[in-house]
Amino acid sequence: MKNSKMVLYYYLGRGSLSQLKGLLDGKRGGKSDAFAVVVIDHYFDGKNLFSTDFLEHQDLVIYADTTEEPKTSYIDELTDLVKERGQLPVAVVGIGGGSTLDIAKAISVMLTNPGKSVKYQGWDLVKNPPVYKIGVPTIAGTGAEFTRTAVLTGPEKKLGINSDHSVFDQVILDADLLKTVPTDQFIYTAMDCFVHNEESLLGRINDAMTIALAEKSLDMMKEIFLGEMDHEKLLVASSLGGQAVANSSVGICHPLSYGLSIVLGLHHGFSICVAFNQLEEYYPNVKVFKEILKKYNIVLPRVMEGVTEEQLDIMAEATLKNEKPLSNAFGDDWKNIFTKEKVKDLLRKM
Amino acid sequence: MKNSKMVLYYYLGRGSLSQLKGLLDGKRGGKSDAFAVVVIDHYFDGKNLFSTDFLEHQDLVIYADTTEEPKTSYIDELTDLVKERGQLPVAVVGIGGGSTLDIAKAISVMLTNPGKSVKYQGWDLVKNPPVYKIGVPTIAGTGAEFTRTAVLTGPEKKLGINSDHSVFDQVILDADLLKTVPTDQFIYTAMDCFVHNEESLLGRINDAMTIALAEKSLDMMKEIFLGEMDHEKLLVASSLGGQAVANSSVGICHPLSYGLSIVLGLHHGFSICVAFNQLEEYYPNVKVFKEILKKYNIVLPRVMEGVTEEQLDIMAEATLKNEKPLSNAFGDDWKNIFTKEKVKDLLRKM
Numbered sequence: 001m002k003n004s005k006m007v008l009y010y011y012l013g014r015g016s017l018s019q020l021k022g023l024l025d026g027k028r029g030g031k032s033d034a035f036a037v038v039v040i041d042h043y044f045d046g047k048n049l050f051s052t053d054f055l056e057h058q059d060l061v062i063y064a065d066t067t068e069e070p071k072t073s074y075i076d077e078l079t080d081l082v083k084e085r086g087q088l089p090v091a092v093v094g095i096g097g098g099s100t101l102d103i104a105k106a107i108s109v110m111l112t113n114p115g116k117s118v119k120y121q122g123w124d125l126v127k128n129p130p131v132y133k134i135g136v137p138t139i140a141g142t143g144a145e146f147t148r149t150a151v152l153t154g155p156e157k158k159l160g161i162n163s164d165h166s167v168f169d170q171v172i173l174d175a176d177l178l179k180t181v182p183t184d185q186f187i188y189t190a191m192d193c194f195v196h197n198e199e200s201l202l203g204r205i206n207d208a209m210t211i212a213l214a215e216k217s218l219d220m221m222k223e224i225f226l227g228e229m230d231h232e233k234l235l236v237a238s239s240l241g242g243q244a245v246a247n248s249s250v251g252i253c254h255p256l257s258y259g260l261s262i263v264l265g266l267h268h269g270f271s272i273c274v275a276f277n278q279l280e281e282y283y284p285n286v287k288v289f290k291e292i293l294k295k296y297n298i299v300l301p302r303v304m305e306g307v308t309e310e311q312l313d314i315m316a317e318a319t320l321k322n323e324k325p326l327s328n329a330f331g332d333d334w335k336n337i338f339t340k341e342k343v344k345d346l347l348r349k350m
Numbered sequence: 351m352k353n354s355k356m357v358l359y360y361y362l363g364r365g366s367l368s369q370l371k372g373l374l375d376g377k378r379g380g381k382s383d384a385f386a387v388v389v390i391d392h393y394f395d396g397k398n399l400f401s402t403d404f405l406e407h408q409d410l411v412i413y414a415d416t417t418e419e420p421k422t423s424y425i426d427e428l429t430d431l432v433k434e435r436g437q438l439p440v441a442v443v444g445i446g447g448g449s450t451l452d453i454a455k456a457i458s459v460m461l462t463n464p465g466k467s468v469k470y471q472g473w474d475l476v477k478n479p480p481v482y483k484i485g486v487p488t489i490a491g492t493g494a495e496f497t498r499t500a501v502l503t504g505p506e507k508k509l510g511i512n513s514d515h516s517v518f519d520q521v522i523l524d525a526d527l528l529k530t531v532p533t534d535q536f537i538y539t540a541m542d543c544f545v546h547n548e549e550s551l552l553g554r555i556n557d558a559m560t561i562a563l564a565e566k567s568l569d570m571m572k573e574i575f576l577g578e579m580d581h582e583k584l585l586v587a588s589s590l591g592g593q594a595v596a597n598s599s600v601g602i603c604h605p606l607s608y609g610l611s612i613v614l615g616l617h618h619g620f621s622i623c624v625a626f627n628q629l630e631e632y633y634p635n636v637k638v639f640k641e642i643l644k645k646y647n648i649v650l651p652r653v654m655e656g657v658t659e660e661q662l663d664i665m666a667e668a669t670l671k672n673e674k675p676l677s678n679a680f681g682d683d684w685k686n687i688f689t690k691e692k693v694k695d696l697l698r699k700m
Contacts, residue, residue, distance in 0.1 A: 001366055003520075006356045012559050012597075016351055170353075208586040209362050216566040236558040247362075 004209075004247055005164040007135075007146055010171040010239075014232070017136060017174045020093070021054040027090035027132065032058065037082050037089045037131075039064050039104045041096030041138065049180060060085065066099040069261065069268060072154040075103065075117040079110040088112070092133045095177075097189065098142030098151075098268065101135050105150035105166045108133040117161070118154045126163040135168040138177040140234040141190035141269070143242025145171045151268075157321060158258045173239065175231035184298055187225070188269035190234060191289065193241035194221045195276050198285045199251030203328035206248040213244035218285070225292045251329035252282050252338070255322035256346060259315035264303060274303055278349045282329070304350050316343040354559075354597055355514040357485075357496055360521040360589075364582070367524045370443070371404035373484060377440035382408065387432050387439045387481075389414050389454045391446030391488065399530060410435065416449040419611065419618060422504040425453065425467040429460040438462070442483045445527075447539065448492030448501075448618065451485050455500035455516045458483040467511070468504045476513040485518040488527040490584040491540035491619065493592025495521045501618075507671060508608045523589065525581035534648055537575070538619035540584060541639065543591035544571045545626050548635045549601030553678035556598040563594035568635070575642045601679035602632055602688070605672035606696060609665035614653060624653055628699045632679070654700050666693040 011019050028034040035058040044050070045063040055061065062078060064070075082089060088111055094104025108130040110117050120126050135145045144151075148167050149160030160166075181189075197214040200206050206214070220237035224230055256279075257271040266274070273289075277300055280286040293300065304312075320326070320343060326334045361369050378384040385408040394400070395413040405411065412428060414420075432439060438461055444454025458480040460467050470476050485495040494501075498517045499510030510516075531539075547564040550556050556564070570587035574580055606629075607621040616624070623639075627650055630636040643650065654662075670676070670693060676684045 001361060001363055001369055003359050003361055003369070005359055008358050009353050009355055011351060011353055012557055013351055019351055019353070207362055208580075208582045209589070212566055212570060212583075212586050212590060216562055220562060230558075232558045233562075236562050239559070240562060 002247065005148060005167050006243070007168050007171050009169065010173060012173040012232070012236070014174060014176045016172050017050055017177060020134065020136070020172060023134060023170060024054055024056075024091060024093070028056065033087070034090045035059050035085065036091045036093060037062065037107065038093045038095065039078075039100055039107065041066055041100040044095070044138075050177060060089070064096065064100050064103050066097065068265060069151070069153050069158070070099050070103050070106065072117040072121070072152045075106045075110060075152060078103065079107055079117070082107060082111060088131055090132065092131050093136065094133070095136040095138060097137070097139040098144040098192070101137060101142065101144040102150040102152065104133055104135065105168070106152060106161055109150070109161055109163065109165050117152060120161045120163070121152060121154055121157065121159040123162045126161065126165040130165045132169050134170040134172065136172045136174065136177070137235065137238070139181050139185070139189045140178060140231070140238040141193040141241075143193050143196060143238050143245060145173070146239045146242030147246055153262070158262060158318075171239075173232075173235045175235055178231040178235070183296055185269075187292065187296055187298060188267070188273050190221060190225065190238070191273050191276065192269045193217060193238050194285070194289065195253050195272050196241050196245045196250060197221070198283050199253060199325070199329070200244050200248035202283060203249060203251045204331060205328045210244045210248040213240045214248070217241035217244060222288060226288070226295065249328040250325045252326070253279055255319040255325050256343070258322065259319040259347065260303065260350065262318045263307070263311050263315050266303065274300055274350050278346055302350070304348060312344055312347060315347055316340050319343050319347075352597065355498060355517050356593070357518050357521050359519065360523060362523040362582070362586070364524060364526045366522050367400055367486060367527060370484065370486070370522060373520060374404055374406075374441060374443070377482065378406065383437070384440045385409050385435065386441045386443060387412065387457060388443045388445065389428075389450055389457065391416055391450040394445070394488075400527060410439070414446065414450050414453050416446065418615060419501070419503050419508070420449050420453050420456065422467040422471070422502045425456045425460060425502060428453065429457055429467070432457060432461060438481055440482065442481050443486065444483070445486040445488060447487070447489045448494040448542070451487060451492070451494040452500040452502065454483055454485065455518070456502060456511055459500070459511055459513065459515050467502060470511045470513070471502060471504055471507065471509040473512045476511065476515040480515045482519050484520040484522065486522045486524065486527070487585065487588070489531050489535070489539045490528060490581070490588040491543040491591075493543050493546060493588050493595060495523070496589045496592030497596055503612070508612060508668075521589075523582075523585045525585055528581040528585070533646055535619075537642065537646055537648060538617070538623050540571060540575065540588070541623050541626065542619045543567060543588050544635070544639065545603050545622050546591050546595045546600060547571070548633050549603060549675070549679070550594050550598035552633060553599060553601045554681060555678045560594045560597040563590045564598070567591035567594060572638060576638070576645065599678040600675045602676070603629055605669040605675050606693070608672065609669040609693075609697065610653065610700065612668045613657070613661050613665050616653065624650055624700050628696055652700070654698060662694055662697060665697055666690050669693050669697075
């Protein structure tokens with residue numbers, strides 16, 4: 001039986017980033033060597049899009065390169081960089097999208113746990129309590145701000161550090177930070193949450209809480225994307241989606257998207273969209289997804305153009321490694337239902 | 351700006367009460383003098399309705415008298431009883447309905463904060479961190495398992511200890527515990543949550559999170575009571591309702607119910623029903639509430655029969671003391687809109 005861990009504190013409201021200063025000052029306790037690690041998506045570097053008055057001179061600011069999804073080697077490198085200070089930071093803050101938040105989570109865990117991060121990819125492998133951490137999403141839909149995973153790409157597999165220790169202690173939901181996100185990026189990211197919800201609801205692993213949260217999150221997404229855009233509401237829909245998937249599992253779409261990402265280097269949200277678009281036989285809300293694409297004039301490109309048979313094979317293998325999501329979707333007998341040929345057929349359409 | 355505190359851990363599932371033993375053993379750490387305080391609703395005394403194998407001989411079990419709603423004097427008495435042990439317990443557990451959960455919350459706070467409990471009725475008056483506490487609802491709808499309040503009746507006012515320190519650290523949602531609740535009691539309690547949601551949604555104080563949670567909780571309640579009864583789903587609806595009201599406020603119904611409770615000693619859920627039944631001019635879902643009463647063949651009795659003008663006056667005064675809920679419902683000018691005469695008119699119909 002699972003003891004579900006929740007984010008202990010959250011701020012919600014435009015301008016709530018201003019609360020970060022007080023939170024960090026409280027942790028520093030006036031000590032001049034007490035420093036915070038602040039991981040900010042490199043997109044914001046030099047752009048002055050928000051005030052950084054929460055920083056003190058001793059803080060370590062890392063503008064994280066999220067061109068590619070976070071690799072375990074990158075986490076190890078950043079962790080070593082922090083360790084050079086010779087003492088633990090009082091907080092690790094992540095300000096950015098899902099990748100940035102996952103980097104912050106992973107650093108907070110790796111600072112207090114020995115070895116390389118690849119060792120902790122899996123479920124409940126983290127032993128020592130992590131450094132206190134704060135998540136500030138600047139885009140909505142990853143749900144990363146409320147989940148217990150930090151998704152990392154290792155040399156062999158893309159798999160999260162799934163642990164209660166990956167859960168943020170504090171989240172700040174400030175819709176003002178979403179203002180500069182381009183529309184297509186918005187859609188790709190929000191669809192991650194949309195698809196999470198659909199996979200949770202139509203899978204075998206869920207409970208009354210997951211169902212309630214995923215249903216509501218999905219309804220809100222539809223209202224937002226087919227009705228009126230509302231950044232604050234989108235942040236809430238993402239949070240509920242993040243909480244929902246915590247007690248469930250993804251399904252067919254995420255494994256396929258991992259295959260795409262690993263071989264083609266596609267960003268998570270985008271590859272989720274590319275994969276989901278071909279899954280109408282499994283997921284009724286693919287229809288709604290297509291309506292949304294149409295409304296926002298988004299035409300998904302063909303990504304499989306020029307992909308070799310060998311690459312296709314690697315994609316299919318990477319997809320089929322995701323035992324938990326696929327048995328969630330198809331049951332214990334999933335291998336006989338979702339065959340390699342079936343996976344390849346689906347991939348070829350993308 | 352408000353930093354919303356959430357329950358850190360929850361179990362959800364039939365039989366999840368069995369997890370209590372592990373949680374308490376973990377806190378006792380094998381020490382023979384490490385004891386837990388377990389507050390159980392007196393309804394369960396001698397009934398053997400659930401296994402108490404989580405108890406150790408050194409634990410202090412309190413079968414709480416919830417015939418009346420918890421008084422501050424009762425909390426002080428129970429706190430003194432615990433203090434006689436000469437050391438703090440490792441945990442305070444509440445197993446019961448809203449009153450029992452509120453008693454457990456209040457004891458956990460009062461064990462580490464000086465003076466009488468009446469001193470802490472209000473908002474954010476608690477200074478010292480409380481004893482670790484676990485809430486196990488045996489009825490759904492109070493939302494008490496997820497709120498930051500412990501409602502107490504003092505010599506002068508019925509008002510909660512509203513504090514982050516009143517939030518449970520751990521909640522166990524076990525639908526098996528709801529099996530023996532009589533139908534009318536079920537309805538009265540669930541309606542508390544139903545009304546909370548309606549008051550939150552139609553009030554001025556709320557945010558995107560409150561709205562999402564209250565809407566979903568309300569929808570689920572309608573599905574459960576007009577469709578199929580589902581205890582687990584009801585526990586979830588109650589939890590979401592509890593979280594929703596945490597970022598909002600009650601409205602017109604709760605203050606009226608407090609007036610009824612104070613003079614007539616009516617139980618909270620029941621007086622909520624009696625009051626809500628007369629509020630169709632303010633709350634559209636009174637109509638749905640009446641459908642539910644009809645479906646379950648519940649006829650609310652007249653409670654004002656024989657009430658004197660003097661008593662009516664006390665009720666109206668008690669109602670009008672609730673400034674926050676009433677300004678939530680009517681705005682800053684509430685005193686000119688919701689006059690004493692109007693309150694008396696409404697009360698007379700009940």
